[in-house]
Amino acid sequence: MSLPSLNVASPDCSESFFAGRVARCVQLHHAASLTELRDVLTTAAWPAGPVHLDLIGHSTRGQHLLRLGRTPIDMLERDVARFFTHLAADRILDRHDVVAVRLLGCQTAVTDPGRRTLRMLSRVLGLPTYGTLVPLLKSHSDASGLSPRFAHVLASG
Numbered sequence: 219m220s221l222p223s224l225n226v227a228s229p230d231c232s233e234s235f236f237a238g239r240v241a242r243c244v245q246l247h248h249a250a251s252l253t254e255l256r257d258v259l260t261t262a263a264w265p266a267g268p269v270h271l272d273l274i275g276h277s278t279r280g281q282h283l284l285r286l287g288r289t290p291i292d293m294l295e296r297d298v299a300r301f302f303t304h305l306a307a308d309r310i311l312d313r314h315d316v317v318a319v320r321l322l323g324c325q326t327a328v329t330d331p332g333r334r335t336l337r338m339l340s341r342v343l344g345l346p347t348y349g350t351l352v353p354l355l356k357s358h359s360d361a362s363g364l365s366p367r368f369a370h371v372l373a374s375g
Contacts, residue, residue, distance in 0.1 A: 250287030267315020336375025
């Protein structure tokens with residue numbers, strides 16, 4: 219049995235990526251910035267834990283860093299690192315029994331910057347953090363989010 223996920227998607231990808239005849243990722247929250255992500259994390263109705271936190275978006279060209287709105291999740295960026303450091307200090311993920319964070323965008327675990335961000339994020343949050351090895355398609359998702367059948371496309375930093 220797979221764990222439930224709190225799915226938070228960048229609005230620029232969620233409509234086109236999850237639209238279609240088959241229900242995909244029906245419990246989807248939106249965040250176009252780190253501020254909106256914090257709002258979702260503090261106000262969302264979380265599934266019963268343990269749970270994955272899945273951040274979903276397009277990745278940047280070249281470095282393949284996940285984007286929420288216009289913000290790439292790059293732990294070398296001071297504002298991004300500060301956001302996740304404060305998130306860890308506030309223990310929001312601990313309170314909701316998050317056991318892993320997954321950056322679900324195309325190939326977020328293949329480049330050196332992507333793997334570095336995964337490692338740094340894992341260290342800051344004290345949680346396993348995963349990215350993807352392949353371009354993600356609609357078929358990788360089911361009604362709950364990332365289908366457990368595709369766990370093999372995930373890698374840690």
